Amino acid sequence: MSWLASARPKAVLRFIACALAPLALTPVVTAAEQRPNIIVILADDIGYSDIGCYGGEIATPNLDKLAAGGVRFTHFYNTGRCCPTRASLLTGLYPHQAGMGWMTGYQGTGGYAGDLNRQCVTLAEVLRPAGYNTYMVGKWHVTPAPKRQQVEEDKINRDNWPLSRGFDRYYGTIQGAGSYFDPGMLVRDEELIAPENPESYYYTDALSDNASRMIREHNRQKPFMMYLAYTAAHWPLHAKPADMAKYKGKYNEGWDKMREARLARMKAEGLVPENAELAPHVKEWQHEELQDWQAARMEAYAAMIDSMDQGIGRVVETLRNTGQLDNTLILYLQDNGACAEEGRSNQAREMRDKLEPADPMGKDEVQLASVPEFTRDGQPVLWGRGVMPGPANTYMEVGREWANASNTPFRLFKHYVHEGGIATPLIAHWPRGISRRGDLEHQPGHLIDIMPTLVELAGATYPEKFHEGDQAITPVEGVSLIPAFASKPLERKEPLFWEHEGNRAVRHGDWKLVARGATGSWQLYNLKEDPSELTDLAEDEPERVAELSGMWGAWASRAGVLPLTPYWPKPEAETQNGGEKPTPAAQPAAPPKVTTASP
Numbered sequence: 001m002s003w004l005a006s007a008r009p010k011a012v013l014r015f016i017a018c019a020l021a022p023l024a025l026t027p028v029v030t031a032a033e034q035r036p037n038i039i040v041i042l043a044d045d046i047g048y049s050d051i052g053c054y055g056g057e058i059a060t061p062n063l064d065k066l067a068a069g070g071v072r073f074t075h076f077y078n079t080g081r082c083c084p085t086r087a088s089l090l091t092g093l094y095p096h097q098a099g100m101g102w103m104t105g106y107q108g109t110g111g112y113a114g115d116l117n118r119q120c121v122t123l124a125e126v127l128r129p130a131g132y133n134t135y136m137v138g139k140w141h142v143t144p145a146p147k148r149q150q151v152e153e154d155k156i157n158r159d160n161w162p163l164s165r166g167f168d169r170y171y172g173t174i175q176g177a178g179s180y181f182d183p184g185m186l187v188r189d190e191e192l193i194a195p196e197n198p199e200s201y202y203y204t205d206a207l208s209d210n211a212s213r214m215i216r217e218h219n220r221q222k223p224f225m226m227y228l229a230y231t232a233a234h235w236p237l238h239a240k241p242a243d244m245a246k247y248k249g250k251y252n253e254g255w256d257k258m259r260e261a262r263l264a265r266m267k268a269e270g271l272v273p274e275n276a277e278l279a280p281h282v283k284e285w286q287h288e289e290l291q292d293w294q295a296a297r298m299e300a301y302a303a304m305i306d307s308m309d310q311g312i313g314r315v316v317e318t319l320r321n322t323g324q325l326d327n328t329l330i331l332y333l334q335d336n337g338a339c340a341e342e343g344r345s346n347q348a349r350e351m352r353d354k355l356e357p358a359d360p361m362g363k364d365e366v367q368l369a370s371v372p373e374f375t376r377d378g379q380p381v382l383w384g385r386g387v388m389p390g391p392a393n394t395y396m397e398v399g400r401e402w403a404n405a406s407n408t409p410f411r412l413f414k415h416y417v418h419e420g421g422i423a424t425p426l427i428a429h430w431p432r433g434i435s436r437r438g439d440l441e442h443q444p445g446h447l448i449d450i451m452p453t454l455v456e457l458a459g460a461t462y463p464e465k466f467h468e469g470d471q472a473i474t475p476v477e478g479v480s481l482i483p484a485f486a487s488k489p490l491e492r493k494e495p496l497f498w499e500h501e502g503n504r505a506v507r508h509g510d511w512k513l514v515a516r517g518a519t520g521s522w523q524l525y526n527l528k529e530d531p532s533e534l535t536d537l538a539e540d541e542p543e544r545v546a547e548l549s550g551m552w553g554a555w556a557s558r559a560g561v562l563p564l565t566p567y568w569p570k571p572e573a574e575t576q577n578g579g580e581k582p583t584p585a586a587q588p589a590a591p592p593k594v595t596t597a598s599p
Contacts, residue, residue: 035223035457035458035459036327036430036432036433037223037225037319037328038223038224038225038226038328038329038331038457039211039225039226039315039328040089040225040226040227040331040450041229041230041330041331041332041333042086042089042138042227042228042229042333042334043230043232043233043305043308043333043335044082044139044234045082045234045235045334045336045338045339045414046232046233046305046334046406047337047338047403047408047420048407048408048419048420048423048424048425049262049406049408049409050233050305050338051063051064051305051425053072053269053425054072054266054271055262055263055265055266055408057261057262057302058302058305058306059306059309060306060309061309062309062312062316063312063332065316066330066332066427067429067438068437068438069429070330070427070428070429070436071427071428071429071434071436071440071484071485072425072426072427072439072441073425073427073442073443073445074270074272074440074442075423075443075444075527076333076426077422077424077445077446077447077496077498077507078333078334078335078422078424078446079094079422079500080337080415080416080417080421080503081103081335081336081414081415081500082141082176082234082335082336083100083102083104083141083142083176084100084101084102084500085335086139086140086141086142086229086335087100087116088447088448089447089450090116090120090122090123090142090227091123092449092450092451092462092477093120093448093451093474093477094448094477094497094559096111096112096559096561097119097474097477097559098117098119098120099111099113099115099116099120100114100142101500101560101561102500102501104141104143104144104145104176109563110560111561114144115143115160116142116165118471119471119472119473120473121166121466121473122165122166122167123166123225123450123451123454124136124162124165124166124167124225124227125165125166126166126451126455126458126460126461126462126463127166127454127458127460130458130460130461131222131458132222132223132224132225132460133168133218133219133223133224134167134168134169134224134225134226135167135169135170135211135227136162136169136171136172136226136229137170137172137207137210137211137214137226137227137228137229138171138172138173138207138228138229138230139173139176139229139230140161140162140170140172140173140229141173141174141175141176143160143161143174145174145175145184145185145370146174146185151192151366151368156192161174161187161190163189163190167227169214170187170188170189170190171187171188171189171206171210173185173186173203175370176234177231177235177236177370177371178203178367178369178371178372179203179238179367179372179375179392179395180204180231180236180304180392181203181375181376181392182198182201182361182367182372182376182392183195183203183231184367184368184370185370186366186367193366194365195367195376198376202238202240202307203231204231204308204311205307207228207311208308208310208311208312208314209311211228211311211315211318212314212315212318214226215315215318215319215322215324216318216322220322220324225458228315230308230311232304232305232307233301233304233305233308233398234339235339235341235344235395235396236394236395236396236397237297237301237396237397238300238389238394239303239307239389239390240307241390243303244299244300244303246303246306247298247299247302249295250298250299250302251294251298251299251302252291252295253285254286254288254291254295255285255298255401255402255404255405256281258405258408259278260278262408262409263276263278263409266408269440270440271440272531273528273531275529276409276532277532277534278408278409279404279407279408279410279412279532279533279534280411281404282401282404283400283401288401290385293386293388294401296388296390297345297389297396297397297398297399297402298398300389300390300396300398301402301406312332316330326432327430327433329428329429329430329433329434330429330430331426331427331428331450332425332426332429333424333426333427334424334425336414336415336421336422337406337407337410337412337413337416337419337420337421338402338403338404338406338407338414338420339397339398339413339414340399340400340413340414340415341397341414344384344395344396345384345385345387345396345397345399346384346385347384347385349383349384349385349387352381352382352383352384352387353382356380357374357379358373358374358378358380359378360377361376361377371395375392376392379393380393381393381394381395383396400413404420407420409532410533411533411534412516415501415503416500416516417499417500417503417504417514418503418514418533419527419532421503422498426445428481430485433457436485436486443489443490444507445484446496447478448476448477448478449479449480449481451476452476452479452480453478453481453482455476455480456480456482457482462475462476477494479491495507495548495551495555497552497559499556499564501517502517502518502519502520502564503515503517504518504552504556505552506548506552507527508551510526510527510528510529511524511525511527511544512525513538513548513549513552514533518564521538522538522548523536523538524537524538524541524544524545524548525537
């Protein structure tokens with residue numbers, strides 16, 4: 001059955017509107033065999049230095065091979081958080097412009113609508129009219145997940161699900177997190193489903209296997225674009241025993257030695273300069289009372305990344321076996337820095353230990369919860385300090401200390417726009433199109449650059465109007481990365497900008513202006529001399545602060561950032577990074593004062 005025959009009416013209308021848009025019908029390159037297949041792989045809550053080819057000790061041989069056969073970007077950026085990153089990656093816009101300035105769920109203004117808006121187009125909506133088949137596998141998380149009552153009453157709004165935003169096929173989860181053994185809101189195309197073979201099901205494997213299946217079933221008369229969005233290594237810490245066994249005892253010496261070893265490898269590889277220093281400690285390992293438990297948390301986290309890498313290897317092998325590897329561009333990146341959230345790991349476990357088993361779920365019963373109270377076979381799900389992670393009946397996080405180490409050598413974590421929150425690897429591998437092998441690329445890049453890169457490679461045209469009613473589309477923000485693939489300078493004229501939860505930043509050349517919280521003072525760093533953001537030069541460079549803050553203010557005004565979400569900054573009860581006091585935040589803040597640069 002064709003896509004048009006099987007799709008829902010609104011999705012068909014969008015496809016027809018797209019097909020009739022004159023600006024989207026003039027591909028630069030017409031022969032399918034001359035245009036590459038494209039796979040964009042996005043990992044979840046993984047630190048900058050976690051994978052092997054970026055300094056980590058975690059076994060990622062398949063990503064390492066892609067890096068050795070392509071280019072590694074050392075200054076690539078995400079937005080610091082899950083939903084905003086996905087919106088920016090999909091659209092080539094800053095997240096507020098796509099309606100995703102915070103997370104899913106309406107926050108009161110257009111920039112914080114919490115739902116991918118109709119003033120943007122997705123990669124799939126641009127590439128499909130240019131003759132590409134479009135596949136999505138994995139975590140969507142750019143629209144609110146349906147409530148239980150909506151599911152039970154069959155009143156699910158699918159208007160912003162993947163098939164309604166340009167994708168031909170979909171397998172994955174609509175919401176942001178869930179059990180790896182029984183994921184909530186699991187969907188094939190547009191139908192909620194239960195896991196196949198629940199006794200042996202593991203979500204990371206299912207994503208890899210479904211991606212491979214779509215590649216095998218692809219009609220090779222057209223090129224394809226695939227967006228493969230893993231949830232690894234987002235909490236909960238769920239891993240298969242065989243993968244965890246590889247890391248048994250690996251982290252018994254703690255995070256301090258791990259950070260030192262990673263930094264040494266990163267310097268040796270040229271990923272960071274020789275003058276790079278470690279960000280402050282969160283906590284010294286010798287002061288940790290539950291070392292066995294802490295080591296087990298990192299073992300599970302490493303095992304999750306290992307499993308993802310194995311799956312990427314299977315996807316690459318499928319490309320090789322179908323004769324498509326040489327002309328497939330593979331991009332690998334991560335949605336934010338490592339995650340310091342510990343909502344459940346810090347709780348007392350006694351209440352969960354007292355729960356009685358529940359009735360098992362039916363074979364075809366759909367899991368709706370992101371944090372299930374019980375496993376499919378009725379076991380109570382345990383969490384709390386000291387609960388050993390890994391099995392399906394646990395729900396744990398990796399924790400602040402390991403997150404700090406995963407982001408070596410940078411400061412802070414997911415949520416923040418210091419380097420630890422926004423720095424990501426970017427691996428670009430395309431044997432036929434990228435002649436560089438194992439090179440490092442030091443030019444800064446951002447998620448907004450993915451759209452123009454793929455539009456150029458696909459011979460597509462970014463539309464001025466789209467969707468029903470001839471909706472005007474926000475112009476793309478980024479620049480093509482194709483010159484960098486060939487060691488040439490990017491054509492970037494504008495700085496790069498960030499805002500999330502009141503945390504703000506702008507990078508222009510080697511200079512970065514950054515602030516914590518909506519009331520936080522601006523800090524200024526020269527990233528070439530100080531990549532870990534340790535020496536604040538704001539007092540020494542007031543004119544540069546004024547210039548960069550003026551740039552940020554002008555961007556924030558045009559990009560839907562202001563007013564900042566009213567409940568940010570949040571009060572913080574503890575220091576986020578050793579020796580670093582949190583920004584005072586007793587009251588919701590007005591938009592920050594902006595200093596306009598002198599002419």
